[in-house]
Amino acid sequence: MNLSELPTPSLLLDRDQLARNIARMQNSADRLGVSLRPHLKTLKSARAAEELIAAGARGITVSTLKEAAYFLEHGISDITYAVGMVPAKLERAAQLIARGADLKIMTDSVHVARAVAEAAERGGTRFRLLIEIDCGDNRGGVQPGSEELLQIAQTLEGSLAELQGVLTHAGHSYGVDDIAAVARIAADERDAVVRAAERLRNAGHEVSTVSVGSTPTALFARELEGVTELRAGVYTVFDLDQQSRGVCDTGEIALSVLASVIGHNRAAGKILLDAGGLALSKDRSADRFRPEVGYGQLCELDGSPITELYVTSVSQEHGHVRVRDESDYARFPVGSRLRILPIHACMTAAAYDYFDVIENGEISDRWDRVNGW
Amino acid sequence: MNLSELPTPSLLLDRDQLARNIARMQNSADRLGVSLRPHLKTLKSARAAEELIAAGARGITVSTLKEAAYFLEHGISDITYAVGMVPAKLERAAQLIARGADLKIMTDSVHVARAVAEAAERGGTRFRLLIEIDCGDNRGGVQPGSEELLQIAQTLEGSLAELQGVLTHAGHSYGVDDIAAVARIAADERDAVVRAAERLRNAGHEVSTVSVGSTPTALFARELEGVTELRAGVYTVFDLDQQSRGVCDTGEIALSVLASVIGHNRAAGKILLDAGGLALSKDRSADRFRPEVGYGQLCELDGSPITELYVTSVSQEHGHVRVRDESDYARFPVGSRLRILPIHACMTAAAYDYFDVIENGEISDRWDRVNGW
Numbered sequence: 001m002n003l004s005e006l007p008t009p010s011l012l013l014d015r016d017q018l019a020r021n022i023a024r025m026q027n028s029a030d031r032l033g034v035s036l037r038p039h040l041k042t043l044k045s046a047r048a049a050e051e052l053i054a055a056g057a058r059g060i061t062v063s064t065l066k067e068a069a070y071f072l073e074h075g076i077s078d079i080t081y082a083v084g085m086v087p088a089k090l091e092r093a094a095q096l097i098a099r100g101a102d103l104k105i106m107t108d109s110v111h112v113a114r115a116v117a118e119a120a121e122r123g124g125t126r127f128r129l130l131i132e133i134d135c136g137d138n139r140g141g142v143q144p145g146s147e148e149l150l151q152i153a154q155t156l157e158g159s160l161a162e163l164q165g166v167l168t169h170a171g172h173s174y175g176v177d178d179i180a181a182v183a184r185i186a187a188d189e190r191d192a193v194v195r196a197a198e199r200l201r202n203a204g205h206e207v208s209t210v211s212v213g214s215t216p217t218a219l220f221a222r223e224l225e226g227v228t229e230l231r232a233g234v235y236t237v238f239d240l241d242q243q244s245r246g247v248c249d250t251g252e253i254a255l256s257v258l259a260s261v262i263g264h265n266r267a268a269g270k271i272l273l274d275a276g277g278l279a280l281s282k283d284r285s286a287d288r289f290r291p292e293v294g295y296g297q298l299c300e301l302d303g304s305p306i307t308e309l310y311v312t313s314v315s316q317e318h319g320h321v322r323v324r325d326e327s328d329y330a331r332f333p334v335g336s337r338l339r340i341l342p343i344h345a346c347m348t349a350a351a352y353d354y355f356d357v358i359e360n361g362e363i364s365d366r367w368d369r370v371n372g373w
Numbered sequence: 374m375n376l377s378e379l380p381t382p383s384l385l386l387d388r389d390q391l392a393r394n395i396a397r398m399q400n401s402a403d404r405l406g407v408s409l410r411p412h413l414k415t416l417k418s419a420r421a422a423e424e425l426i427a428a429g430a431r432g433i434t435v436s437t438l439k440e441a442a443y444f445l446e447h448g449i450s451d452i453t454y455a456v457g458m459v460p461a462k463l464e465r466a467a468q469l470i471a472r473g474a475d476l477k478i479m480t481d482s483v484h485v486a487r488a489v490a491e492a493a494e495r496g497g498t499r500f501r502l503l504i505e506i507d508c509g510d511n512r513g514g515v516q517p518g519s520e521e522l523l524q525i526a527q528t529l530e531g532s533l534a535e536l537q538g539v540l541t542h543a544g545h546s547y548g549v550d551d552i553a554a555v556a557r558i559a560a561d562e563r564d565a566v567v568r569a570a571e572r573l574r575n576a577g578h579e580v581s582t583v584s585v586g587s588t589p590t591a592l593f594a595r596e597l598e599g600v601t602e603l604r605a606g607v608y609t610v611f612d613l614d615q616q617s618r619g620v621c622d623t624g625e626i627a628l629s630v631l632a633s634v635i636g637h638n639r640a641a642g643k644i645l646l647d648a649g650g651l652a653l654s655k656d657r658s659a660d661r662f663r664p665e666v667g668y669g670q671l672c673e674l675d676g677s678p679i680t681e682l683y684v685t686s687v688s689q690e691h692g693h694v695r696v697r698d699e700s701d702y703a704r705f706p707v708g709s710r711l712r713i714l715p716i717h718a719c720m721t722a723a724a725y726d727y728f729d730v731i732e733n734g735e736i737s738d739r740w741d742r743v744n745g746w
Contacts, residue, residue, distance in 0.1 A: 008461070014677065017520060063689060084645065085635070086381075086634070088380075089633075112707055112708065140635070140638065143640055232663065261459070262459055262513070264492075272457065274459070275655065278720070281655060283655045316414055316436060335461065335485065335488070346689050352745065353745060368490075373382055
């Protein structure tokens with residue numbers, strides 16, 4: 001099957017570029033002397049996870065328990081669920097562990113740690129808990145120097161639940177477009193989690209995992225002494241958000257949306273596509289550094305970007321493209337097809353149940369993915 | 374089952390409010406003397422379509438051929454596909470017609486009209502075509518006074534394909550928050566499509582359908598002389614986008630996302646929820662008139678809004694809520710639950726495969742929905 005036969009919109013995954021991106025991050029982890037636990041929140045695909053593991057990944061990271069269940073069904077058991085646990089989700093986590101998952105859960109709350117310890121006793125489940133550390137992102141996590149850090153670890157003592165280690169995410173590395181600044185954030189990320197690990201060890205706790213990661217810091221960290229693993233996800237396919245920050249080149253973006261031209265509105269100076277807010281997402285993360293890219297960069301069917309042609313606005317099922325000049329109408333007639341590079345791959349991919357995998361411009365495979373919660 | 378037993382995030386549909394919203398729009402259509410063909414792009418649910426039809430709707434509107442196939446499987450055959458057709462989708466449309474769909478398709482392109490006429494001849498399919506008119510929204514559509522309007526109709530002559538009529542959508546009614554301005558846009562919307570119908574009739578073409586609609590114009594049009602039907606969709610559940618424009622009250626919003634508090638970050642002054650960009654969407658349509666609502670308004674479990682508590686930012690699986698003061702941490706402990714009113718219901722609902730339907734605060738039913746293309 002080729003790209004003229006697929007329905008539109010469809011989600012395309014360039015397998016050769018995926019392999020290059022996987023190798024780039026694995027090389028970075030190898031260089032830094034840490035293991036790589038890729039975040040499957042972007043691809044949510046068992047076939048993709050297999051490629052990652054074959055390339056050297058040790059275990060995976062997920063963002064929902066539904067992902068954890070899906071990957072376990074596909075034979076991948078070493079899973080870190082890297083979103084804060086709540087007591088009501090412990091039963092579902094215990095079921096996954098009973099079915100063979102080597103599941104690590106996470107919290108930054110003494111209250112939740114207590115619930116984990118109690119649920120472990122009640123159900124005989126050996127929960128393994130990571131303590132989330134805030135390294136400056138201001139999302140989840142206790143401060144590395146906080147009292148709560150030690151309290152959470154103490155709460156588990158004497159219960160069946162075990163402390164696994166500490167984890168942080170430098171999400172603020174997405175806020176800069178300067179690689180030297182990314183390297184400084186990577187150093188802060190490392191320092192925060194290593195400091196937390198040391199405080200726990202000094203208090204007599206065993207700390208096996210010291211986990212950091214975000215695509216920018218994982219690629220541009222200078223050293224990660226004391227860290228055991230890297231997590232990152234969007235690097236598998238990259239996107240215009242990452243490109244706008246200098247983390248990747250446009251040519252490294254392995255994900256695109258295949259769309260059809262469904263109309264010309266010459267009075268308004270635009271071409272309309274059948275890929276709108278649902279097919280692309282309404283994410284505008286690239287705005288800060290590249291406002292011109294709007295909701296996506298248009299490409300030829302072979303994947304080469306078309307200069308200055310972007311999805312300038314969207315409604316639910318329509319992508320609006322401001323034409324450069326009259327000649328664009330002849331060049332992109334109604335019914336013709338284009339590809340669109342996404343702003344934020346994780347958000348765009350979530351609208352699709354599968355990837356159409358392309359190799360050498362032909363559809364070679366279809367990889368399912370899991371959505372929802 | 375009650376709201377403390379559902380997994381989070383979950384999508385809640387308030388059935389009583391849905392019924393009131395359905396009645397409100399049906400009353401508007403009745404008052405204006407036109408039939409109502411609700412747009413199912415928002416709810417994408419057969420059970421919801423049944424409620425609409427029971428309340429007086431005549432046929433439905435859809436935004437994808439996948440929706441059309443889904444509703445046909447559920448016994449609803451009178452369907453308008455109100456996104457521009459392309460030649461490559463005609464075979465799929467013909468299959469739906471062969472399976473019993475009374476499907477109306479739409480274009481604003483002479484090229485597509487020619488492809489429709491040819492496919493009708495080739496496959497023996499009686500396609501019924503609506504011509505899309507631009508009434509000022511600057512999305513799809515030919516100008517009502519344009520030559521293309523007549524050319525599209527002429528293109529069908531002598532083929533098995535039939536002209537069904539004209540259709541327009543005043544999407545620009547979303548750009549104002551002044552009901553008098555909405556009423557003026559509704560008048561323009563009516564004038565554009567009635568003028569197009571007259572020109573077609575004067576040229577000897579039969580025009581059965583003269584279709585207008587957007588939630589604001591459908592509710593606030595003063596008169597629709599010459600129009601045969603109204604289309605609108607988001608009114609079924611409303612959202613903060615519509616509320617910010619004065620089209621509905623907050624209490625009329627029938628859709629919400631159930632979320633759990635997963636962390637407190639006191640250093641950053643925020644509460645974290647397990648509903649982020651995927652669970653809520655990254656749509657910010659309400660920004661223009663109510664920037665403070667961010668990605669959603671927080672509500673108690675009974676649905677009553679919590680003053681000045683909003684999802685202020687999101688990452689993929691995290692909703693960040695800026696606290697008003699210290700007391701919010703005690704009021705919303707980790708593990709507690711909240712509801713979130715969405716910014717744009719169509720975008721939020723698309724992340725879920727079903728609605729958990731609530732009546733009197735209890736889950737009474739689960740309605741499936743169709744996503745994708």
